[in-house]
Amino acid sequence: MPGVFAGGDAVTGPKTVIEAVAAGKLAAESIHQYLQGLELKNTFKVSEEKVAPLRFAGDEIPRFEPEPVSCAEPVERAKNFSEVSAGYTLQQAKKEAERCLNCGVCSECLECTKVCLPAAIDHSMSDEEIELAAGAVILSPGFEPFDARLRQEFGWGIYPNVLTSIQFERMLSASGPFQGHLVRPSDKTEPKKIAFIQCIGSRDSTDKGSEYCSAVCCMYATKQAIIAQEHVPGLETAIFYIDVRAFGKDFEKYYDRARLEHGVRYEKCIVSTVRELQQEKTLRIKYRKANGKFAEEDFDLVVLSVGLRPSASAGELAGRTGIKLNEYGFCQPDEFKPGCTSKEGVFVSGAFCGPKDIPETVVESSAAAAHASCLLSTARGSLTAAKEYPPERDVSDEEPSVGVFVCNCGINIGGIINVPEVVKYAGGLRNVKYAEEFLFTCSQDNIQKIKERIIEYGLNRLVVASCTPRTHAPLFMSSMREAGLNPHLFEQANIREHSAWVHRDQPAAATEKAKELVSMSVAKACLLEPVATSFIEVNRRALVAGGGMAGITAALSLAGQGFDVYLVEKEKELGGNARNLFYTIQGNNPQVLLGRLVNQLQENPRITVLTGAEIKEVSGYVGNYRTKVKLGREIRELTHGVVIMAIGAREARPEEYMYGEHPSVLTQTELEHKIVGNELPGVKNIVMIQCVGSRQEGRPYCSRICCSHAIKNALKIKEINPAANVFILYRDVRMYGFMEKYYKKARSKGVIFIRYDLENKPSVTASGSHLTLQVNDPVLGEQVSLDADLLVLSTGVAPRSDNEKLSWLFKVALTADRFFAEAHMKLRPVDFAADGIYLCGLGHSPKLLGESIAQANAAAVRAVTLLSKDRLESLGIVATVDEDCCKGCGLCVAVCAYDARYLDRENGMIARVHEVLCQGCGACVASCPSGASQQKGFAKQQIIAMADAALG
């Protein structure tokens, strides 16, 4: 703003008087120049938002006057030599300290620059606005926990022993406020009884809470209860809930374990208040039980399972990017386009889209990445540059000549360990040609020095004694390559984590240990040999097994990202289970989507669709699979680099409630067909039973989709014929996330929900065409009899019988429930443990159509991470076999989890290594009796040399 000049703390934040004077003088000079019409020199423009902000608004912090220090009265002082000022009492001192605003604004004392040894702090840096050219944007701003203060009746912020689940999670953590000890905040004693109250701020129709279900709280409360019990033996935990929504893969099993093994108590009820008993600070919970009666119970600690709210900045972000948010403030994507927003090129993922847990977040993030990848496929790789290295020096004829570089890591190591002593010791070890210390070995200039020393002293082995190789080995190894050495002639001694940090209080012993670690590394380094990694070409074609919605989506995504695809479907027709879905709970028509996608498939030149095709034989490995497919009488061999398993599942067939015996007993899918076919005239009373065959012995998991399936059909029936009576007999209504509103809608439309439990299942009797249901109503506390024209069974999802065969063909794992098992539930939810095989759809676990679509896109982009490579490189530390020693017993083949060992029967029964598949786990080496199998970089001799060096 021309003509306005500023200086002092308002501009720079707190600074010294001298600097304020300087600023004033500068301002005066500038004003002078300005008035004279001269060009402004020696000054800088201050943009409005840069004016140092006040950390708190004026009225945000209650104002306290300074506590006066009590002094002895002058009359008293005259009598003796006692201390005049008594100083603060403990309470006073605390109160006074609390006046500190913790403003944290940098006052530029510049002490930090003095202690930062590598001089990394630059006070002259200022904010920069960077403009990035991007073809796609993915928004994942996350969520915020519900503010528990809004539900005052539960006492958070009032009673010290009422915590939110987030606080409790921190408390359980080893790095938390009590170092992982579970104590009551009020008196730091271990609680004996903890209550968890669910749905805080969720499923809450008042204006304070949110209508939707937060989807994750049931499981995190269950987890916290189990962990709390592990912390405090004998602890009692109770979870006060409305419905236990354990709907995810293997969640029901976890819920069962919590109840049956850990004795976590689940109390179905509605909690009305939490009150503190003033003496013990114990908390009294008042709640209404399932039978309508009120009860009270005391707990030492209460944890509020707070729900998920959209993040405060979400609205602003939406405004700036021009995307639409739903009625709750989340960026909820279209049901069939998970990851997409209302604006092209802008994608979303995570809890910004709606409340969800980690596996789903990871899946949807990958799905968003897949969409971005489709959009940008032509630009893939255009911004990368390959690094050039000099030719490698042959060191095979040289005696070991080791260079040892000992790192101070600033004061991390140097502050404890006597580094010069370690350097001196290392210099005296056999085969050590050169030893030196660095302040930071990993800094740019020291890496350069290492390269110079390698050449100067003709070093051919490198030992760096510093931190963990996990983070820094690649850097040092790369510097060796730059100096013309094979990078595997490197060994790192971790004297920071393994010595300096863990023996902080015994510096002398830590120094001795560091010496031993160095001597071990040197002993090993002398025996190291160059390792050449090997490569295999990648066949950049994918095979998608299964032509249901997941398979179709994955194929289209892969093709969209620029790769050729074989889509193999067992049935004559594509579509899988989606063929039986005619409307979703949100009112969309899957048939329209299916028709459109099948058209796109047929028009896409990159996709070869093979229907009526059965997978017979699979051979090869990641990057190079050969799969034999039977098409009618013909057998066709397909070659491809990756596999996506989109096998699907089927609706379970019930064996109870007269299914198959009485014509009026149907499954939900059969009902849907009848509704669409308009075959329900005159049907007045419809009873639905949930969890048929599910969540019990035989099929212990929850099928996730049945609650919404039932409510969807119930709403449709009510829409067609509002006079029809629909009863839903349920165990828990698992309408997670935004679906909660349909549950509410169903109730408001007059659908009647009656709860039953496993011990007290409903029973059905027939007389002629007429059915009668007997069910115990827990609210009324008595047996209720329902007449039914139709009995509809929600039977859930069952794995396909050929999962076993496919798991064997592709060598991938199944869960105990016979669904396919992903590599890691949270971190790798669409990968199999073996590289190159991915999974999606119902074959993974029961899920809704939109969720399958997200997972299919995720699997596709995971496959692209591999397909986009020209070739795969093996790790350096792979297994090798001494062909003269190997007798082909096959033990290594049997123990290899990665299919990296195979018997070469043609050339004298030798167990060879697929280097690219080998993950360097060493299992084969351990199993080999003759020592023919060895691991590069971990050869038996090398390990023995290290042990020997350690023993001295």
Place this chain on the structure above:
Amino acid sequence: MVKTILKQFGIPEERVWFRFISASEGKLFGETVQQMVDALKKLGPNPLKMQWEI
């Protein structure tokens, strides 16, 4: 298996530990090592070490 064999050779079970510790259980690993060190200190040096005939 190793325990069974070593036990027969006079190396008691307490000297060979097998524990499943996942990569994310750093704390448990530390505690376990500490426990093992304490236990071994209590047990004293391996009697085999004293034997020269092996």
Place this chain on the structure above:
Amino acid sequence: MKNMSLKFTGQNPGTALLSFFRALLTEKAVDSLLVPQEVTSKNSVVSTLVKEADRIAAVAPLAPVSLANAARHVSDLTFTDPEEKIGVVLRPCEARALVELVKLNQASLDHLLLIGVDCLGTFNPTDYSRMAGKNLLTQDVWINQAAKGENIGTGNVTIRHCCRTCDQIVPENVDLTIGWVGLNEQFVISMPDEIASMLKENLALEEIEMPAERLTLIARLKENRAAEKERVFHEFDRKFDNIEALTAELATCLRCQNCRRACPLCFCRQCVFEGPVFDHEPEKYIKWASRKGIIEMPTDTVLFHLTRLNHMGMSCIGCGQCESACPSELPISIIFRAVGKKVQDLFDYIPGKDREEKLPLTTYKEVELEPR
């Protein structure tokens, strides 16, 4: 399967056996035959591979001596496809060893006719040789003397202790069994129907029911020996429970590796103890000696046995060849059998029992090795 009686009334049992083995070759039941025969000096018995029927002169598969476990030879013959049908004669412990070798890919049964023989035990090769030299013990003598399950010693020399505690007299997992224990002046050979019809004419075989007295005798012997085994294992457990007992017994090990060469299951081309891992620099020995003040040379003797136990203990079928081969007469077989048994029990594994059962190390069960 048919039980065929081969009578030897009025002739030496060996002669009847000879005609049987010749018939196997001449009737083309097999193309070649791996069978033990007396050496020319008659004082021992070795394995021979026979192609021509008339070159068989002194088959002695029942002579109570075994210089090597024949499963090793079978491995040599079938490591890769031999492309012809070979009949191999196996004692129960040899048949068990073969099952383990098949699991380890070291032998194949595809072209074999497994001919099992009853075995009441064998003498130490030196003992046998001494007695056979004096004609005190030969195959014929043995069959006549021991068929009732008694007189398993001659004078104060008796069969190897390993055999005294072996409760398998009739081999399992074979195609054809030559039975003589509990029989009188006849062999009862259990054989597949097609071989029975091939040989019937030539040898005047007669199909019979398995004599009940044979079955009773075998059951009784089995029971006695199992009890003896139990006792010996128990005694071992008591004796070998401390480091002193161990060093006392193993102190004289030379690490000559005879035990591993005799072991039918130590299939490695080169033992890890002969490889670079144990090929120490001289300074290492000095360093070790200075660490302890004194070390035994050769070093790593206990480690050698521990390693072998670790590698082979699970599959040890208890033939005792290791002990017969030991120049220092160390009680290796009892160590292997008793410790092996414990390891095998951990995984409910019986080596040599079932070809289809996988080696415990190559399988994974969700519940195993739980604290018990």
